[in-house]
Amino acid sequence: MRPIDPGLLPDGAVIGSEDRLSIAGCQALELATEFGTPLFVYDEDHLRARCREAVAGFGDGVAYAAKAFLCTAMARLAHEEGMQLDVATGGELRMALLADVPPDRLILHGNNKSIAELRLGLEVGVGRIVIDSFDEMDRIEGLVAEGLPPPTVLIRVNPGIDAHTHEYLRTGAVDSKFGFGLAAGAAAQAVERASRSPAMHFKGVHAHIGSQVFETSFFERAVSTLGPFVGLVEAEELSIGGGLGVAYVDGESAPTITEWAATVRAACSAAGIEARLLAEPGRSIVAAAAVTLYTVGTIKELAGVRTYVAVDGGMSDNPRPVLYGSGYEAFLPRAVTAERPRMVRIVGKHCESGDVIIRNGAVPADLEVGDVLCTPVTGAYGHAMGSNYNMVRRPPVVFVRDGKARVVVRRETYEDLFARDEGVPEPEF
Numbered sequence: 001m002r003p004i005d006p007g008l009l010p011d012g013a014v015i016g017s018e019d020r021l022s023i024a025g026c027q028a029l030e031l032a033t034e035f036g037t038p039l040f041v042y043d044e045d046h047l048r049a050r051c052r053e054a055v056a057g058f059g060d061g062v063a064y065a066a067k068a069f070l071c072t073a074m075a076r077l078a079h080e081e082g083m084q085l086d087v088a089t090g091g092e093l094r095m096a097l098l099a100d101v102p103p104d105r106l107i108l109h110g111n112n113k114s115i116a117e118l119r120l121g122l123e124v125g126v127g128r129i130v131i132d133s134f135d136e137m138d139r140i141e142g143l144v145a146e147g148l149p150p151p152t153v154l155i156r157v158n159p160g161i162d163a164h165t166h167e168y169l170r171t172g173a174v175d176s177k178f179g180f181g182l183a184a185g186a187a188a189q190a191v192e193r194a195s196r197s198p199a200m201h202f203k204g205v206h207a208h209i210g211s212q213v214f215e216t217s218f219f220e221r222a223v224s225t226l227g228p229f230v231g232l233v234e235a236e237e238l239s240i241g242g243g244l245g246v247a248y249v250d251g252e253s254a255p256t257i258t259e260w261a262a263t264v265r266a267a268c269s270a271a272g273i274e275a276r277l278l279a280e281p282g283r284s285i286v287a288a289a290a291v292t293l294y295t296v297g298t299i300k301e302l303a304g305v306r307t308y309v310a311v312d313g314g315m316s317d318n319p320r321p322v323l324y325g326s327g328y329e330a331f332l333p334r335a336v337t338a339e340r341p342r343m344v345r346i347v348g349k350h351c352e353s354g355d356v357i358i359r360n361g362a363v364p365a366d367l368e369v370g371d372v373l374c375t376p377v378t379g380a381y382g383h384a385m386g387s388n389y390n391m392v393r394r395p396p397v398v399f400v401r402d403g404k405a406r407v408v409v410r411r412e413t414y415e416d417l418f419a420r421d422e423g424v425p426e427p428e429f
């Protein structure tokens with residue numbers, strides 16, 4: 001197998017002397033020593049460049065979908081680079097506020113927003129609420145009746161587009177739990193009610209067809225399907241959601257954000273849509289910006305069957321392979337351009353046979369216990385979906401830039417793990 005494809009690495013990755021990996025001027029092996037493993041390393045300039053690309057492509061209304069990767073540093077960065085933020089729960093909303101993102105730059109999502117989440121959204125004055133159900137409208141009307149200010153809303157429409165992606169990543173097919181069906185007439189009813197209700201200002205239409213979508217033709221179809229409706233309801237805004245795919249493994253390629261934006265814009269023109277175009281990229285902003293560094297702890301050869309290479313993390317820092325069967329690549333930062341002829345299964349340290357990071361991973365022949373192993377394109381939905389399964393402590397997040405590394409999320413401590421247990425003594429170990 002060929003060496004790792006440099007196209008999967010962050011923009012600031014350099015293969016330096018002795019074939020070693022550095023990112024934004026920081027040696028990967030030194031980062032692993034200094035901060036320990038597992039470790040998320042994000043190239044800050046890569047993040048900033050993708051945010052700028054999104055703003056250039058879609059204009060001021062474009063929002064970063066915080067669910068892909070959120071911490072206060074990321075919220076601040078996206079805001080500094082001119083993006084709004086899409087937040088999907090009270091927790092994401094609070095974190096964005098903690099990062100001093102102005103509330104009017106926040107778009108509140110969620111298919112089952114609680115009264116408390118909506119109350120906070122109205123109290124702080126979020127820029128938009130994307131309404132997902134009639135029950136949610138009842139709740140907003142109740143809160144406004146209590147004296148809270150009416151929010152500006154978009155109606156989430158389900159256009160009935162079956163984007164070719166994993167079932168769990170599809171959100172725009174007719175049987176999705178998200179949004180109001182277009183064909184069924186629910187979307188029209190929702191807009192009618194929102195327009196009539198004194199408890200909300202109807203501003204436009206939102207549609208998110210799914211995630212990890214590689215073919216821009218699906219977005220074109222969504223736009224052409226929505227076009228007549230957008231005109232009919234006189235929507236001032238149309239958000240096309242997020243969902244642009246990214247390459248995770250050798251041989252994959254995805255459109256750039258610029259290409260995606262140009263395609264969607266052209267589709268809007270062709271459909272005669274005059275509404276202001278908005279979008280919410282998540283993965284395409286952050287996925288390729290980061291790598292995860294692990295340490296190899298065990299290599300188990302099952303004669304004639306397979307070789308297991310176990311690292312010190314797993315499904316707790318990257319649940320995507322378990323959830324979606326997603327593929328990744330791995331390589332050694334000490335020998336970046338080494339051929340990878342050895343096929344192994346890279347697994348984590350959790351008590352699950354399904355705790356697999358790479359089912360069939362190509363690695364260099366001399367990979368050994370103690371090596372730092374790197375998996376690229378781990379910036380999206382890894383930290384965000386991480387867990388404490390088996391009481392593991394979640395890894396830190398380090399941003400690197402201009403030869404300097406800063407911890408933006410520290411490693412979890414054992415005290416953090418026990419902090420919610422009532423009636424236990426201070427741990428002494």
Ligand SMILES: Cc1ncc(COP(=O)(O)O)c(C=O)c1O
Pocket residue numbers: 065067068086109171208210211212241242243244280281282283284
């Ligand atoms: C409403 C909405 N917007 C944006 C996104 C971001 O999608 P992606 O990270 O694939 O760009 C999602 C992802 O689930 C979403 O549900």
